[in-house]
Amino acid sequence: MELLKITNNNEIKKYISLLYSELFTENAIPSNEAFEDIFVELNDSSNFHNAYCLKEGNETVAFFTLGESFSIFAHGRYGIINELWVNKECRSKGIGKFIIQEIMKIGMERQWKRIDVSAPPSEQWDRTFNFYIKNGFTLTGRKLKICL
Numbered sequence: 001m002e003l004l005k006i007t008n009n010n011e012i013k014k015y016i017s018l019l020y021s022e023l024f025t026e027n028a029i030p031s032n033e034a035f036e037d038i039f040v041e042l043n044d045s046s047n048f049h050n051a052y053c054l055k056e057g058n059e060t061v062a063f064f065t066l067g068e069s070f071s072i073f074a075h076g077r078y079g080i081i082n083e084l085w086v087n088k089e090c091r092s093k094g095i096g097k098f099i100i101q102e103i104m105k106i107g108m109e110r111q112w113k114r115i116d117v118s119a120p121p122s123e124q125w126d127r128t129f130n131f132y133i134k135n136g137f138t139l140t141g142r143k144l145k146i147c148l
Helices: 009-024 032-042 095-109 123-134
Strands: 002-006 049-056 059-071 076-086 115-117
Touching (some): 009 032, 009 049, 009 059, 049 095
Antiparallel strands (some): 049 059, 059 076
């Protein structure tokens, strides 16, 4: 397996669309105009947010994005897994665990104090939540948002 950083916006769009359609239905996939705005911000050099894919031969078996933030509560810089998708045919085969290990390596290289992740809230995604618990993540409290 090979972990690659993705810089091609069309490839990022493809995997985000797969993830969003699975999580929220196809209606939640950002429009082309929204994607263009997202890519302007993503490609800003002051932003640490990267997209990665995991390839097995020529096939992409997983996709994830990592961001970086800072908090006194977290004792400094920390990583955030913002998106993570594993091809349905590859689930329960150790791919997710491998990705978490790779993310932890990236975090150690960047000297992050911790890595945060949010799992989808509905009971439909309990398996995802339990995957993170099984791989060493612990609860840090409730997460809420307000859109601006």
